[in-house]
Amino acid sequence: MDDAGTYxxxxxxxxxxxxxxxxxxxxxCGWSGSSEDCGTDSWGDDSDVYCPKCYAGGADSxxxxxxxxxxxxADSPHEQIEVARQVAALSIEDLGDLVDFANKVQAWSLxxxxxxxxxxxxxxxxxxxxxxxxxxxxxxxxxYWMFANDPSAPIGERQIEHEGE
Numbered sequence: 001m002d003d004a005g006t007y008x009x010x011x012x013x014x015x016x017x018x019x020x021x022x023x024x025x026x027x028x029c030g031w032s033g034s035s036e037d038c039g040t041d042s043w044g045d046d047s048d049v050y051c052p053k054c055y056a057g058g059a060d061s062x063x064x065x066x067x068x069x070x071x072x073x074a075d076s077p078h079e080q081i082e083v084a085r086q087v088a089a090l091s092i093e094d095l096g097d098l099v100d101f102a103n104k105v106q107a108w109s110l111x112x113x114x115x116x117x118x119x120x121x122x123x124x125x126x127x128x129x130x131x132x133x134x135x136x137x138x139x140x141x142x143x144y145w146m147f148a149n150d151p152s153a154p155i156g157e158r159q160i161e162h163e164g165e
Contacts, residue, residue: 023144026051026059035060102143105129105136109146109160122148123156136160 006014007023009032017023017034025032031053038049038059049060108128109119120128122136129136133156140146140160148158 022060024049024060026054026056028056029054031059098139098142101135102139102146105139105160106143106146106162110162119160119162121156122158122160125160126156 021036024035051059122133126133
């Protein structure tokens, strides 16, 4: 997955991210933007990325980073319109709840690799988490690091994949 591009914040403003950087944000002051703008207090890795506005640590892992980096990654125009409609209908609080739920889906999926070589299907995730496959699809689309391996497959058969995990 290429992280470069234009990202939209929940307030509608946008910011650019150049490769190899990624969207980042600070839960302390609300700043969001490219990790290129952040600093680090370590030896060239991103173990503690700090905010360029208030200098708080953890600017790459806060909730505001996830919500401001929300990208519609649907592969068909119809699916993209539907996902965009659903996301647009969410309040800021609901958008944060969606990101929290997407993180739970990711955690469930990553734990599944202990049992099988795959991360799990949308149907398996829905059954395990007691939700609909449509809720799993929305969570996967909303999550920065997850995607469907074959978006043209029937929704329940789609496999959850992870970028950068």
